Amino acid sequence: MTPIDDLLAQLQRDIPLYGHHTAAIGFKQALVARLGVRQAHGPACAALQLPAMERLRRLPVTPLHEAARRHGLHLHTLWPGGQAGTLPPLQVVGERDDSPRTVTDRAGYLSCLDEVEVRGRSELLLWREQVLHDVEGDEARRIRDQFSFDPQVLHAEDGHWWVMDSAEPAPVIEEAFWLGGHHAHDFGHWLTEYLPKLATALLAGWPGGMPVLVDASAPATVREALPALLPPGTPVQLLPHLGRLRVRRLWCASNVSYPGYCPLLSAPEDMDRLLSPPWRLARLLGVIAAAAERALSRPTGIDRLYLARRPGRHKAIVNHGEVDEVLSRQGFVRVLPEEHPLLEQLNLVRQARCIVAPEGSNALLSFFARPATRLCVLTSPYTAPLLDLGGAARERQLALTLLTGPCVADGSALAEHPFWRFWSDYRIDPPALARFLAAWETGT
Template structure:
């Protein structure tokens, strides 16, 4: 289950005019009550595991006297990934909120309709704005917070002022919702609902405010946020609510339990209630036709209330155009098909399964872009959730390739159609957590929030010398200066990490990632990250799988998407210890690493740390929650992935001299001096099992080098200590371009290192600059690529003519 709400109290210290509770209090029909701890424990036992548990309903959660104990009880069960609630933030001092954090509360959403003392009484009567504003600041220093704001004619003119005041506090996610009639009689629209002009003006303001206030992430969510335009709300299938009396209600608006024949979670398990009986009957009837109570719900994109505000007209059927597009592709007229689908995308009526079938045909022909367009049209036509039911029942989404799924979600994410994203993502495996996030860099986030951030006095520019030469001593690349990341050590509170994932997830819509937050970021930089399902600018959607959670009070992060690759581990991750070693981190703070790394990676980590520390392995099906995370950056610009046409600047991936010398010093402490009988000439080959960037005539070259007295080996077959000893003792090293060159860190000054490579050598400065810094002599011996996939396919296989290798050795005086 993705999310569940538990109403722990019906008491409240405010009287919001449009609230159901306020009306009942005025009619003297309301009795405030708290859920008991015994009943609460029973409900928790009967609920299935869920991504998010929200302790919120009609009342104010902080009025429950046992709230800290309830959070502790939830955390002891470990079946819920995140615990949070929405509050008016008028109760509790700093010690109270710190206790909630200590018990395991992840995040807080604060209701703020206005910070003006007059306006607020029209919206949330009883609010003291001075107390509210002070408490928002105080709570934001304990938790990542978000703010929900209900927009109505009572406060719409005051929203810019409220936003400006919130921006002074720091990093806040703001969600603006349309005013909703929550009174018992929902046959009439909200008495202060926004007009079409007001909605359009508000949407325009939000767009400009996001540019004006970079510390805020502001989203305005009309009903299309919750479902398909003109269609049906999807929330009843995604976020059930348990009332203070233990009854289940699938709809957040229809909270009267008699609609569902008082289905109790105290007496029956969730599955018994949800899959059979009154709840199941109600959901089936909802799929056949929404009840009349939905008509004036502002969260229902097909209801009259929503249509009155935004205007809705029945569009034409796009099905024939989509079919014609498929026929056009068969005729080889892709441009004509693109135009047809563009026209069809403006239509809203049609047969969703038929259009989906057409999308799958386009996908099977390799027309991924056209398939994505048709897939989105199919979703837009699925007003009665026919396609959703079919997909959910048969697993048909398995037909969708990962690339197509990413493209579809990226387009939806670009327009922030969360209802559609939720619908598509909601049918993926139950243990996958899907959430959009805003990308931020660690430094900018720390400066905005005041989190500890220590800048280290290292150069921000690395000079890479003109040493990229071939064996004929011909210059291949000019020397230049490359910008490198500012050295720092940061302490990030309350984070969540996943196996082989570079992101640092904060609780409220933020993901920290230095690479993707860098201005040099490019469209390919997340293409190969297994966590990312969609990206649009600074918004990213991730698919994170977790069957269990590990909780750690304090830890050092040494995890990432490519820690299992030796070259990346040695050049991208381990040099971070150069920064971490300067932070005086207590010796009992453990290091987090990805489970499954080869033994050589762990040996290298222990050598570079040069001190005993506990190592915690994060498993593939696990996430880890850390109260205090120590983080250091990549030393250089390491984008996450390149397409075969991406021309990478040769200044990328350059390790600063200080980091190179640090790594060399730490490794050499564990390498013995070369013995008289150690091999002096070594050739490090590349195994065919890697499946890419292979030297196609490797066997021919290996036979030739054996005649010249070379020891030929695959470095990964040896323990790390033996690998380093061989490199350190060699008088000459020849290696196929790959991770093994990282061991060149321990070569003796003056050693020639020949890299056999193909023509796309844009990342060869990774090794040549490192070799030059330690006094070695790097050379390239290049050959043509075999079947390159693009103009800069650095992973293409290649062939190095034997005469090139022979000429290089003759020039260096390496005789048999």
């Protein structure tokens, strides 16, 4: 046996439960605690199958906006950040746990920096022997962010990260726009993070005409739609998993919210720290909606749309068959969004006048609808994390109601955790749904 066999065994047990990146956090932490940072480097690369990461460096972390202000080749600020606002309660039918919250927005800007190294499926921007981090104030500390979620970070200290990379020169390109990161495989993050970044760049006058760097793990529907949303003559360049590039002039847009690497949330109030101001997100969604409508706008004949979730995924409606039946009787057409290209998904949403969707990426898709569209989101009673989406719906002039049902995992250890319980499966009461739809139809 080796000194870390038990850690390797735990890693293999954790990967199916939490996913590779999340499971790697505990493995890296335990490895560093047992061996020390430098001695943990080799075993971490071997166990996590990290290519071309033979070099380990302790690098200072610099906020992206600070680097852009002081050293950027270009900086266009759309709004300075710091504006506070209140998220009022949601319109909810059923049990709930939301209450008004105050949130503060982040700066919105487009920047360009010289000689930046990037990797596929990594958030790190390596620049002048520093790590650039799109962070403002103490937001990372407040959510106790775990930076070792990123495959390039072995260990994080206050103000410095131990970064694994290669001393060999990376392939060089002259200019590009950065639209990658460790959440790029997730469709929901494209709706709330990456497409809003693109919208920020377009609002700031980014001209296009250069490669847009996109992680190869991005959903196919997104990759196929991007050319229609970009300025003419702007190619999409895919970065393979952990593939390296050095970009002589890298354009970056700020994130409208701080999604974190992997927040360590352990109390109910911690969820509030992930809420983001809706007034900025709503504007950026409108930019993408307008671009999509120019690319594809045709009648669908579907006025009542049900954006269904494929069975077997997390946050499942366990009695989805009964829910489908109720919606069908009320004239809703069931659609699985992932079976359609993204532009067609957006077109379906923008042609509908009444939309029902389970909480998650399907509900997020509904926020591209036209003003005055009625939207019903099916979800569990844990509604507090949805306060910002409720605010975005108001900004987008959507009539949003949440219809909640009980979690089927209540009482389990998972359901008691303030973060993971939000991902629990739940049940929607068919008579309650039928009553709601009847009242919705008559406007009562």
